[in-house]
Amino acid sequence: MIAAVQATSNVAGGDIISLLTVFVLSAFVGFEVIAKVPSTLHTPLMSGTNAIHGVVLVGAILILGTASGTLQLTLGFIAVVLATLNVVGGFVVTDRMLEMFKVRKPAKVPAESSVSGPSTDGGPK
Amino acid sequence: MSLGTGIRLADLVAAICFILALKGLTSPKTARYGNLLGAAGMALAVGFTFATQGLTHFGLIAAAMVIGTAVAVPAARLVKMTAMPQMVAAFNGVGGGAAALISLATFLRSSSGSLAVYQDIEVLLGVVIGCVSFSGSAIAFAKLQELITGRAITYPGQQVWNGIVGAAIIGLGIAICVHPVHWLIAVVVGLALIFGIAFVLPVGGADVPVLISLLNSFTGLAVAASGFVLHSVVLVVAGTLVGASGTLLTQMMSRAMGRSLPNILFSAFGSVITATGGAEGDTTRAVRSASPEDVAILLAYANKVIMVPGYGLAVAQAQFTLKELADLLEQRGVEVIYAIHPVAGRMPGHMNVLLAEANVPYDQLKEMDEANPEFESADVALVVGANDVVNPAAKNDPKSPIYGMPILEVEEARNIVFMKRSMRPGFAGIDNELLFDPKTTLLFGDAKDSLTKVVAAVKAL
Numbered sequence: 399m400i401a402a403v404q405a406t407s408n409v410a411g412g413d414i415i416s417l418l419t420v421f422v423l424s425a426f427v428g429f430e431v432i433a434k435v436p437s438t439l440h441t442p443l444m445s446g447t448n449a450i451h452g453v454v455l456v457g458a459i460l461i462l463g464t465a466s467g468t469l470q471l472t473l474g475f476i477a478v479v480l481a482t483l484n485v486v487g488g489f490v491v492t493d494r495m496l497e498m499f500k501v502r503k504p505a506k507v508p509a510e511s512s513v514s515g516p517s518t519d520g521g522p523k
Numbered sequence: 524m525s526l527g528t529g530i531r532l533a534d535l536v537a538a539i540c541f542i543l544a545l546k547g548l549t550s551p552k553t554a555r556y557g558n559l560l561g562a563a564g565m566a567l568a569v570g571f572t573f574a575t576q577g578l579t580h581f582g583l584i585a586a587a588m589v590i591g592t593a594v595a596v597p598a599a600r601l602v603k604m605t606a607m608p609q610m611v612a613a614f615n616g617v618g619g620g621a622a623a624l625i626s627l628a629t630f631l632r633s634s635s636g637s638l639a640v641y642q643d644i645e646v647l648l649g650v651v652i653g654c655v656s657f658s659g660s661a662i663a664f665a666k667l668q669e670l671i672t673g674r675a676i677t678y679p680g681q682q683v684w685n686g687i688v689g690a691a692i693i694g695l696g697i698a699i700c701v702h703p704v705h706w707l708i709a710v711v712v713g714l715a716l717i718f719g720i721a722f723v724l725p726v727g728g729a730d731v732p733v734l735i736s737l738l739n740s741f742t743g744l745a746v747a748a749s750g751f752v753l754h755s756v757v758l759v760v761a762g763t764l765v766g767a768s769g770t771l772l773t774q775m776m777s778r779a780m781g782r783s784l785p786n787i788l789f790s791a792f793g794s795v796i797t798a799t800g801g802a803e804g805d806t807t808r809a810v811r812s813a814s815p816e817d818v819a820i821l822l823a824y825a826n827k828v829i830m831v832p833g834y835g836l837a838v839a840q841a842q843f844t845l846k847e848l849a850d851l852l853e854q855r856g857v858e859v860i861y862a863i864h865p866v867a868g869r870m871p872g873h874m875n876v877l878l879a880e881a882n883v884p885y886d887q888l889k890e891m892d893e894a895n896p897e898f899e900s901a902d903v904a905l906v907v908g909a910n911d912v913v914n915p916a917a918k919n920d921p922k923s924p925i926y927g928m929p930i931l932e933v934e935e936a937r938n939i940v941f942m943k944r945s946m947r948p949g950f951a952g953i954d955n956e957l958l959f960d961p962k963t964t965l966l967f968g969d970a971k972d973s974l975t976k977v978v979a980a981v982k983a984l
């Protein structure tokens with residue numbers, strides 16, 4: 399059963415060395431790509447990376463989609479629910495944070511003129 | 524082109540999207556675009572997964588995804604801006620949980636001994652890191668949501684116990700590699716969950732955001748591990764990207780707080796309350812408190828006022844009232860700027876998000892380095908619900924646990940007004956000498972109430 403999963407989303411027949419290569423190169427890219435971040439963006443960046451590891455949903459789908467037996471099905475089902483929470487919630491929260499960073503016209507006019515903006519759904523409670 | 528090749532190409536495009544998404548998130552101009560690109564890559568990767576050969580149970584998969592979405596969207600849309608940090612913790616924790624379950628399920632479906640040792644190691648890494656991230660995030664969530672105390676929780680021999688649990692996990696891991704029995708992994712799951720809890724308990728409230736960032740990179744690594752288990756390149760790439768960038772981000776955050784990561788994790792910050800200032804019998808010392816009207820007069824007849832918003836402002840949702848006050852003062856010709864400490868609020872950048880929500884113009888928001896020279900010429904520094912980030916002990920008292928943390932130098936201003944709920948010390952649990960300074964005025968009460976009263980008083984002038 400695992401073989402079925404592995405064979406389909408496979409690198410070179412499950413070659414661990416090529417996966418390790420991908421791992422090491424990705425680590426370098428991960429370090430380099432965010433070298434300079436203004437502190438204003440630390441929170442949204444954390445939230446954004448949080449959404450990206452929601453890609454675990456792909457794995458969860460593969461597990462549930464190849465499961466057999468109650469235990470496997472249950473584990474797979476929970477995994478898909480949790481992973482979906484991660485990916486959907488992650489992107490929506492990040493987007494809400496970033497809505498706040500929309501570039502406004504250097505406001506000479508009082509804020510009332512740009513009502514249609516961010517606070518329509520994230521506004522005061 | 525075979526379907527398998529198509530899926531792998533889609534994974535490649537998704538991986539590129541994730542890298543560009545991270546890149547975009549590092550600049551305010553491209554951040555939103557970056558996030559959308561990340562979501563697009565995600566949709567691609569997930570969409571093509573359904574084309575995988577031999578996949579069944581589509582109904583169950585769809586049902587699970589519908590449930591997840593139905594919970595996540597309202598939670599993410601309705602949560603208050605101030606509660607964002609714990610929301611991120613929650614979404615991070617479930618991701619870690621999912622990664623652990625994937626590795627666990629893979630292990631359980633293998634017959635004993637059918638996995639190579641390196642495959643056992645992949646599984647174990649996924650299970651352990653995922654479980655630690657899951658239970659650790661749960662505790663971080665509980666701390667920020669104030670379901671449990673935000674203070675560091677310590678007990679005798681804490682490090683020793685954590686060491687024992689850690690050693691037990693490693694020992695069992697080796698046992699599983701040598702002799703893969705299914706029930707042993709259940710013990711590993713239990714111990715890893717306990718370790719996650721024990722690891723987070725001694726971290727004080729102020730440091731929890733840094734911790735969430737660390738747990739975020741843990742989840743990334745757990746996802747990478749499940750990528751190894753499933754031989755999925757996109758999981759390895761995305762997980763590792765997050766693991767690496769998350770580690771770097773964690774370092775940046777702790778640097779912004781002037782502390783090292785080991786210090787945050789192991790020093791039990793919040794428990795040193797009595798180490799400084801305790802001897803002075805602070806509760807009996809005189810402070811000068813004032814009425815909202817006094818504060819209104821002080822502000823309205825100033826030339827330059829610097830607002831110093833902190834977490835108290837965030838919990839009280841008072842950013843809109845603060846903006847209203849600032850507008851009133853500006854109409855009277857007072858120059859108003861906002862001084863933002865890098866860790867004001869609960870996470871780096873959190874306060875900028877809140878003030879942007881209240882439509883405060885960017886050019887009035889000054890980062891710490893920019894703001895500090897301004898205090899000297901300010902008539903009033905209005906500190907709303909902040910404490911540790913303006914505590915001069917960080918500069919003057921080498922014994923203080925926050926010594927070395929960069930602060931906003933409000934003590935340079937001609938007058939200082941503190942809006943505080945009580946004399947209780949801030950997150951770090953340290954007294955602030957500045958509260959007893961002769962040029963300091965205190966206005967007790969909830970930040971929003973106090974600000975509303977001051978706004979009314981300024982209007983009445």
